[in-house]
Amino acid sequence: DADVTQTPRNRITKTGKRIMLECSQTKGHDRMYWYRQDPGLGLQLIYYSFDVKDINKGEISDGYSVSRQAQAKFSLSLESAIPNQTALYFCATSDSRFPAELFFGEGSRLTVL
Amino acid sequence: RKEVEQDPGPFNVPEGATVAFNCTYSNSASQSFFWYRQDCRKEPKLLMSVYSSGNEDGRFTAQLNRASQYISLLIRDSKLSDSATYLCVATGGFKTIFGAGTRLFVKA
Numbered sequence: 001d002a003d004v005t006q007t008p009r010n011r012i013t014k015t016g017k018r019i020m021l022e023c024s025q026t027k028g029h030d031r032m033y034w035y036r037q038d039p040g041l042g043l044q045l046i047y048y049s050f051d052v053k054d055i056n057k058g059e060i061s062d063g064y065s066v067s068r069q070a071q072a073k074f075s076l077s078l079e080s081a082i083p084n085q086t087a088l089y090f091c092a093t094s095d096s097r098f099p100a101e102l103f104f105g106e107g108s109r110l111t112v113l
Numbered sequence: 114r115k116e117v118e119q120d121p122g123p124f125n126v127p128e129g130a131t132v133a134f135n136c137t138y139s140n141s142a143s144q145s146f147f148w149y150r151q152d153c154r155k156e157p158k159l160l161m162s163v164y165s166s167g168n169e170d171g172r173f174t175a176q177l178n179r180a181s182q183y184i185s186l187l188i189r190d191s192k193l194s195d196s197a198t199y200l201c202v203a204t205g206g207f208k209t210i211f212g213a214g215t216r217l218f219v220k221a
Binding site for chain 1 (some may be wrong): 115117145147151154155156157158159200202204207209211212213214219
């Protein structure tokens with residue numbers, strides 16, 4: 001089983017719908033992240049959390065929200081999805097002792113029509 | 114200007130070839146550097162760290178030049194399984210910046 005698990009892996013939705021992407025980890029890491037990846041742009045940070053009570057905006061947080069329900073769970077919500085949010089979304093974790101070494105989930109491919 | 118820039122490629126090389134990728138970063142305060150590997154439609158995975166003194170892991174060698182703000186990855190004796198996208202990463206403080214990646218195709 002993967003150490004960082006994302007659900008759903010694929011989702012097609014319509015403009016205006018609310019979508020939640022979930023991430024859970026068994027690595028015991030305190031830090032969790034949500035990234036999106038678009039062709040030619042690399043990974044862009046949406047939100048990050050260093051512990052359950054800590055939530056921080058990344059480079060492209062507009063249109064997104066997150067919830068850190070537990071140390072092992074970090075969910076990303078799109079309150080009202082729009083087509084330019086079509087992308088591949090990755091959850092990642094890291095240990096505060098080695099913060100720059102990220103471990104990624106397998107990705108959630110979201111298509112907004 | 115992107116904070117971390119890479120040549121997108123693709124690099125098409127035969128098996129056994131030596132190939133080098135370069136990466137530049139704009140934030141002189143960046144502290145740590147890495148190369149990640151990403152297979153098609155898969156998640157990125159850490160390949161190796163990059164140090165000023167150089168870092169070698171088997172066929173892979175990574176180098177950092179802080180004065181030029183330049184990072185390199187050298188792959189010797191390329192294998193078909195090396196075909197992937199290689200992401201350059203620079204970190205500093207709470208920021209981890211990924212380059213857009215360089216695509217490598219190794220052909221028989």
